[in-house]
Amino acid sequence: MTLQKLSKLVAVATLTVSTFAASYSVAADGKVYRLKMAETWNANFPIFGDAPREMARLAEEMSDGRLKITIDSANKHKAPFGVFDMVRSGQYDLGHSASYYWKGKVPNTLYFTTMPFGMTTPEQYGWFYYGGGQALSDKVYSQFGLRSFPGGNTGNQMGGWFQKEINSVEDLQGLKMRIPGFAGEVMAKLGASPTNIPSGELFTALERRTIDALEWVGPSLDLRMGFHKIAPYYYTGWHEPATELQFLVNERSFKRLPADLQTILKSAMKLSAYDMYIQSYHESAENWATMKKEFPNIEVKSFPEDVMKAMYKANEELLAEKAAADPLAKEILDSQAEYMAKARVWTNISDRAYLDSLDNLAD
Amino acid sequence: MTLQKLSKLVAVATLTVSTFAASYSVAADGKVYRLKMAETWNANFPIFGDAPREMARLAEEMSDGRLKITIDSANKHKAPFGVFDMVRSGQYDLGHSASYYWKGKVPNTLYFTTMPFGMTTPEQYGWFYYGGGQALSDKVYSQFGLRSFPGGNTGNQMGGWFQKEINSVEDLQGLKMRIPGFAGEVMAKLGASPTNIPSGELFTALERRTIDALEWVGPSLDLRMGFHKIAPYYYTGWHEPATELQFLVNERSFKRLPADLQTILKSAMKLSAYDMYIQSYHESAENWATMKKEFPNIEVKSFPEDVMKAMYKANEELLAEKAAADPLAKEILDSQAEYMAKARVWTNISDRAYLDSLDNLAD
Numbered sequence: 001m002t003l004q005k006l007s008k009l010v011a012v013a014t015l016t017v018s019t020f021a022a023s024y025s026v027a028a029d030g031k032v033y034r035l036k037m038a039e040t041w042n043a044n045f046p047i048f049g050d051a052p053r054e055m056a057r058l059a060e061e062m063s064d065g066r067l068k069i070t071i072d073s074a075n076k077h078k079a080p081f082g083v084f085d086m087v088r089s090g091q092y093d094l095g096h097s098a099s100y101y102w103k104g105k106v107p108n109t110l111y112f113t114t115m116p117f118g119m120t121t122p123e124q125y126g127w128f129y130y131g132g133g134q135a136l137s138d139k140v141y142s143q144f145g146l147r148s149f150p151g152g153n154t155g156n157q158m159g160g161w162f163q164k165e166i167n168s169v170e171d172l173q174g175l176k177m178r179i180p181g182f183a184g185e186v187m188a189k190l191g192a193s194p195t196n197i198p199s200g201e202l203f204t205a206l207e208r209r210t211i212d213a214l215e216w217v218g219p220s221l222d223l224r225m226g227f228h229k230i231a232p233y234y235y236t237g238w239h240e241p242a243t244e245l246q247f248l249v250n251e252r253s254f255k256r257l258p259a260d261l262q263t264i265l266k267s268a269m270k271l272s273a274y275d276m277y278i279q280s281y282h283e284s285a286e287n288w289a290t291m292k293k294e295f296p297n298i299e300v301k302s303f304p305e306d307v308m309k310a311m312y313k314a315n316e317e318l319l320a321e322k323a324a325a326d327p328l329a330k331e332i333l334d335s336q337a338e339y340m341a342k343a344r345v346w347t348n349i350s351d352r353a354y355l356d357s358l359d360n361l362a363d
Numbered sequence: 364m365t366l367q368k369l370s371k372l373v374a375v376a377t378l379t380v381s382t383f384a385a386s387y388s389v390a391a392d393g394k395v396y397r398l399k400m401a402e403t404w405n406a407n408f409p410i411f412g413d414a415p416r417e418m419a420r421l422a423e424e425m426s427d428g429r430l431k432i433t434i435d436s437a438n439k440h441k442a443p444f445g446v447f448d449m450v451r452s453g454q455y456d457l458g459h460s461a462s463y464y465w466k467g468k469v470p471n472t473l474y475f476t477t478m479p480f481g482m483t484t485p486e487q488y489g490w491f492y493y494g495g496g497q498a499l500s501d502k503v504y505s506q507f508g509l510r511s512f513p514g515g516n517t518g519n520q521m522g523g524w525f526q527k528e529i530n531s532v533e534d535l536q537g538l539k540m541r542i543p544g545f546a547g548e549v550m551a552k553l554g555a556s557p558t559n560i561p562s563g564e565l566f567t568a569l570e571r572r573t574i575d576a577l578e579w580v581g582p583s584l585d586l587r588m589g590f591h592k593i594a595p596y597y598y599t600g601w602h603e604p605a606t607e608l609q610f611l612v613n614e615r616s617f618k619r620l621p622a623d624l625q626t627i628l629k630s631a632m633k634l635s636a637y638d639m640y641i642q643s644y645h646e647s648a649e650n651w652a653t654m655k656k657e658f659p660n661i662e663v664k665s666f667p668e669d670v671m672k673a674m675y676k677a678n679e680e681l682l683a684e685k686a687a688a689d690p691l692a693k694e695i696l697d698s699q700a701e702y703m704a705k706a707r708v709w710t711n712i713s714d715r716a717y718l719d720s721l722d723n724l725a726d
Contacts, residue, residue: 058630062425064623117721120714121485122518122644129638130645155485156713218713236716260427264627267421267634274637275492281485282493285702285709292708300712302720312724339648345655346648349663350519350581351483352718353599355710357665358480361675 033257035069035265037094038087040080040101043073047220047280048245051152052096055247055272062264067257069094087248088144095248096151099137100181107322108140111332112148114157114243116183116315118336121153121242121277123343128244131339136332145252149269151245152276155284159235159303160215161206161227166235166303169310178202178214182318183239189314199225206230215239219291220283228291228298236302238311245276396620398432398628400457401450403443403464406436410583410643411608414515415459418610418635425627430620432457450611451507458611459514462500463544470685471503474695475511477520477606479546479678481699484516484605484640486706491607494702499695508615512632514608515639518647522598522666523578524569524590529598529666532673541565541577545681546602552677562588569593578602582654583646591654591661599665601674608639 037056041048056069072092074080083095084102099112112133119127127133128150141148160179166172173191184194197205197214205211207230216222218237228234247269254262292298303311323330400419404411419432435455437443446458447465462475475496482490490496491513504511523542529535536554547557560568560577568574570593579585581600591597610632617625655661666674686693 058626061626062623062630064621117724120717122641123648125641126645126648129641156717158713219709236712236720238717238720241714241717258427260425263421263424267425267630271630271634271637274634278485278488278492281706281709282489284713285486285489285706288709288712289705300716302716305723308720309724342652343644343648346582346644346651347718349599349651350521350647351604352715353663353665354483354519354601354604355715357599357601357671360668361480361672 032065033067033261035067035093035253037069037071037096038077038079038083038092039071039073039095040083040097041073042075042080045073046224047154047276047283048096048152049073050279051245051272051276052247054275055268058268058271059264062268063261067261067264071096083248084144084146087250088146090250090252093250093253095246097246097248098151098243099148099246103182106140106144107326108328108332109148110182110322111329111336112137112140112244112246114240115336116186116239117241117312119242119340119343120347121155121244123340123347124242124244125150125153126343127336127339132335133339136335139328140332141248142251145250147249147251147254149247149249149266150273151247151269152273153245153280154217154220154240154243155277155280156218157237157240157243158215158218158222159237159239160213161222161231162213162233162235163206163209163231164212165233165301166307168304169307172307172310175213176211178205178211179239183215185318186239186311186314189318190310203227203230217243218280218284219287220280223287223291228295232297232299234298234300236300238303238308245273247273395428396430396624398430398456398616400432400434400459401440401442401446401455402434402436402458403446403460404436405438405443408436409587410517410639410646411459411515412436413642414608414635414639415610417638418631421631421634422624422627425631426624430624430627434459446611447507447509450613451509453613453615456613456616458609460609460611461514461606462511462609466545469503469507470689471691471695472511473545473685474692474699475500475503475607475609477603478699479549479602480604480675482605482703482706483710484518484607486703486710487605487607488513488516489706490699490702495698496702499698502691503695504611505614508613510612510614510617512610512612512629513636514610514632515636516608516643517580517583517603517606518640518643519581520600520603520606521578521581521585522600522602523576524585524594525576525596525598525664526569526572526594527575528596528664529670531667532670535670535673538576539574541568541574542602546578548681549602549674549677552681553673566590566593580606581643581647582650583643586650586654591658595660595662597661597663599663601666601671608636610636 059067083097086092087095099109102109175192178197179194180196187194323333422430446460449455450458462472465472500511538555541560542557543559550557686696
């Protein structure tokens with residue numbers, strides 16, 4: 001059989017499946033529920049865009065076609081940072097984005113993505129699902145008729161690509177770095193000049209030294225940006241140890257679903273979020289191997305201890321201000337700090353002790 | 364796309380069409396599918412027993428009651444280590460157990476739970492879902508009309524409770540330790556005397572020094588066993604860095620389900636497995652804090668480097684024997700080793716570098 005003939009067969013068979021699914025669903029239940037989702041990302045954005053599509057596929061298959069979710073990318077709805085408002089108003093039923101994007105609008109949304117010097121991914125999932133995190137998220141989002149659920153974890157993000165080494169706090173003075181959000185505030189407190197630059201212009205800005213450094217995600221998404229071709233130093237992470245995207249849900253849209261479809265939607269979101277964590281881990285491992293093979297001179301570095309101490313202190317001061325200004329911020333930060341203290345002891349005697357004890361084994 | 368891949372797509376698509384046709388008529392008749400599951404654990408076994416129950420609850424709710432799964436515990440079916448045979452024969456449709464329990468019957472099942480000096484939990488999930496692990500598992504299990512899927516991860520297991528310190532390889536000579544399975548073989552190669560003792564007798568055996576040491580799981584399940592009350596040393600892990608339980612599925616039972624219920628069952632298994640990893644992480648953090656509070660003198664220790672080197676060497680030799688004896692064993696071990704090499708580099712520059720860089724920050 002030729003490739004072309006096989007391709008046609010696949011197309012025909014697939015068509016038959018979907019036609020059958022549609023007619024069956026309508027006949028058996030009488031009602032197909034259609035939900036619209038807006039994502040912050042442009043079309044074909046890898047990994048981040050895979051999670052909501054996997055979610056929608058699972059929801060449709062598990063419901064035998066009774067729950068259909070269509071996804072509009074940012075290049076269609078034109079409002080990547082309008083997702084919160086569009087889901088709040090009901091223009092969209094669902095969103096896929098990140099909680100910390102809304103901190104200018106609702107300050108306490110900051111705490112549900114990741115925090116500088118904060119929890120690692122399994123620690124943070126432990127806090128969210130078993131340590132009170134979900135209830136605190138609901139406190140923040142329910143005021144707006146919304147709920148927010150984990151939407152996929154990138155794992156530990158790298159500290160970024162640098163044109164020059166950072167050997168002291170002085171080296172941060174006037175450093176022009178693309179580092180948005182709260183981590184940018186920390187850097188600014190230490191004398192750096194955080195800037196934000198559209199993603200399409202980042203490569204040129206770093207190449208021409210318009211900026212001295214930038215952080216993006218990690219090897220999983222940095223490879224295609226090409227930064228490894230033009231910057232010699234790749235610093236390890238401190239500012240986003242467990243970046244969790246979010247599924248935003250309009251409460252009214254959710255309550256209109258029958259109970260079985262509610263459980264299907266929640267399970268599909270939870271499962272695709274966990275899956276994105278593993279996909280990110282995998283892609284980071286693969287892509288780092290590729291970068292290192294193509295550019296063996298890339299140096300992985302960690303900031304020296306006095307720089308880490310200064311950033312840690314600046315971060316603690318900023319958090320103390322936020323806790324003093326808002327009782328709910330204090331409640332969330334206290335809950336995270338208390339949980340992390342317990343979970344970190346466990347991390348240190350389990351995975352970390354294991355990795356430490358493997359050094360030099362094969363000598 | 365290769366011809367082979369296209370052929371598979373055609374086969375899958377065609378199968379889906381006919382399954383859909385079946386599901387239409389059957390579902391319209393209001394048929395409820397009932398599956399029976401046998402678990403290796405006794406009733407009310409925490410965490411391990413929670414995963415299959417969460418799975419069954421999700422499957423029933425998502426299917427609106429069309430998929431009902433009943434679970435028989437070991438104290439009912441009386442054959443904790445007969446789960447493989449009972450699911451193979453169709454006496455049960457599903458099992459909840461651990462793959463390495465079947466190594467005496469099917470040697471290559473050993474490799475799908477965790478391996479001494481092997482991958483951590485996110486690394487191993489990466490290998491299983493994105494690095495070829497699932498296909499290799501299918502190769503092993505399909506010969507028996509079975510499939511095996513992740514059934515919940517304990518996270519990194521502790522090396523065990525010891526009455527005396529281990530300062531050298533000599534200290535392992537004649538050491539009476541409850542450590543079953545492949546890790547026991549490694550210990551035996553170094554002169555220790557691994558024994559297996561029913562769980563109900565472990566506390567007394569350790570207290571009366573009938574044994575010198577034992578490993579169980581980690582704080583998540585060790586707390587209720589009370590070992591921390593009678594042994595002063597808690598060693599960090601080397602032998603089970605990512606223990607994954609399994610859902611065993613009888614292929615015939617699975618294929619009798621309509622397509623939507625197949626996806627529901629697979630998603631419920633996958634989701635409850637991920638959840639057990641996070642639940643284990645949480646319970647370990649909480650329970651370790653409790654143990655340490657009640658018995659502040661417990662010492663957490665890691666085996667010294669020469670002991671680790673000797674165990675690593677013994678492990679490598681045992682694996683080389685298995686690879687030499689069986690091409691499929693070699694294929695699996697090579698796949699794991701290659702994946703781990705890449706993934707470990709990423710682990711070291713991400714989570715591990717992050718944790719390392721946090722030392723002394725608050726000074």
